[in-house]
Amino acid sequence: MRRPRLALVPGEPAGVGPELCIAALARDWDADLVVYGDGDTLRRAAETTGQPIPRLIPHDAPADAPGVRLVECRNARPARFGEPDPANATAVIDALTAAADACRSGACDGLVTGPVHKAAINDGGIPYTGTTELLARHAGCDVVMMLANDIVRVALATTHLPLRDVADAIDAPLLERVLRTLHDALRRDFGHPQPVIAVLGLNPHAGEDGHLGREELDLIAPLLERLRAEDGFDLRGPLPADTAFLPARLARFDAVLAMYHDQGMPVLKYSGFEQAVNLTLGLPYPRVAVDHGTALDLAGRGVADPSSLFAAITSCAQLARRRTADVRA
Ligand SMILES: NC(=O)C1=CN([C@@H]2O[C@H](COP(=O)(O)OP(=O)(O)OC[C@H]3O[C@@H](n4cnc5c(N)ncnc54)[C@H](O)[C@@H]3O)[C@@H](O)[C@H]2O)C=CC1
Numbered sequence: 001m002r003r004p005r006l007a008l009v010p011g012e013p014a015g016v017g018p019e020l021c022i023a024a025l026a027r028d029w030d031a032d033l034v035v036y037g038d039g040d041t042l043r044r045a046a047e048t049t050g051q052p053i054p055r056l057i058p059h060d061a062p063a064d065a066p067g068v069r070l071v072e073c074r075n076a077r078p079a080r081f082g083e084p085d086p087a088n089a090t091a092v093i094d095a096l097t098a099a100a101d102a103c104r105s106g107a108c109d110g111l112v113t114g115p116v117h118k119a120a121i122n123d124g125g126i127p128y129t130g131t132t133e134l135l136a137r138h139a140g141c142d143v144v145m146m147l148a149n150d151i152v153r154v155a156l157a158t159t160h161l162p163l164r165d166v167a168d169a170i171d172a173p174l175l176e177r178v179l180r181t182l183h184d185a186l187r188r189d190f191g192h193p194q195p196v197i198a199v200l201g202l203n204p205h206a207g208e209d210g211h212l213g214r215e216e217l218d219l220i221a222p223l224l225e226r227l228r229a230e231d232g233f234d235l236r237g238p239l240p241a242d243t244a245f246l247p248a249r250l251a252r253f254d255a256v257l258a259m260y261h262d263q264g265m266p267v268l269k270y271s272g273f274e275q276a277v278n279l280t281l282g283l284p285y286p287r288v289a290v291d292h293g294t295a296l297d298l299a300g301r302g303v304a305d306p307s308s309l310f311a312a313i314t315s316c317a318q319l320a321r322r323r324t325a326d327v328r329a
């Protein structure tokens with residue numbers, strides 16, 4: 001089977017993404033990496049953090065040319081580690097878009113991304129809530145954000161939304177789309193023919209029989225009941241979020257669906273920040289990102305932990321191989 005070719009996007013030039021990518025490029029992977037980013041930033045990240053500077057070659061260099069293939073997406077201004085510059089927002093988004101194009105055209109088999117600084121992109125004049133949403137728009141499909149480590153998989157019904165807007169955003173069509181996308185991905189990409197999905201309530205104690213909110217009674221429970229009637233849909237809940245993650249309960253679930261970002265994310269990050277990855281389910285190609293942010297406090301110092309990026313590359317390569325095998329079967 002052909003080695004998967006993965007597009008690797010470092011993300012925010014002033015963050016830890018470039019130096020973590022340099023660490024990744026020094027390793028052997030069961031995949032070929034093609035970097036989409038600013039070559040000068042990568043070289044300076046290597047230099048500043050005392051890592052070997054990779055030989056970057058154009059992405060369309062001859063097949064036997066030695067070096068790391070780079071699709072150059074030049075920054076408007078040289079990056080200063082620790083200080084995001086909104087002038088470079090366009091280059092960051094262009095790199096993500098070019099890499100997504102390559103995945104959609106089949107030139108690459110999967111996408112791995114470093115952290116992006118949301119405020120810097122918006123300050124640069126580009127409306128942006130997250131790469132998950134950007135890739136969904138780009139591919140024109142429904143997606144689900146799911147974070148995963150060896151202990152738990154947490155998917156989110158809503159992603160980067162102010163808390164004030166969350167309750168209004170959660171309705172039956174949205175939850176149904178999310179559950180179908182999650183269910184399909186657990187079956188197709190994660191090898192669970194009959195996945196068990198725990199669905200959290202929105203309110204404390206899952207609404208306490210309607211005394212602490214009615215979304216569970218009026219919306220979530222009837223939807224779960226309807227979907228359970230379909231073959232293969234094993235849905236538990238709506239469960240109180242405060243006890244759903246108890247280890248003994250968690251062991252019975254293949255994934256937990258949280259209603260909003262900070263209902264699920266802290267559990268995931270507390271249970272294993274270093275090894276966790278962020279997956280976008282529902283795209284026509286696998287996309288896996290680091291679970292952490294730009295860590296501006298560490299950028300350029302050579303102390304950032306590369307484990308999440310390494311886990312993202314490993315996971316993306318596995319998903320890409322699985323999809324290639326499915327196509328051939
Ligand atoms: N995948 C992505 O694109 C993500 C992007 N972000 C963005 O990153 C920016 C900063 O977010 P924060 O909330 O400060 O989170 P952060 O993850 O950048 O930092 C939180 C803490 O974790 C530490 N940390 C992060 N990555 C680390 C690593 N690889 N090794 C060792 N320590 C590490 C940092 O030093 C800091 O103490 C925001 O603009 C946010 O939107 C946040 C999460 C994910």
Ligand SMILES: NCC(=O)COP(=O)(O)O
Pocket residue numbers: 116129130131132133265278289
């Ligand atoms: N909290 C996750 C995060 O901010 C990264 O999300 P995305 O940019 O991959 O959508």
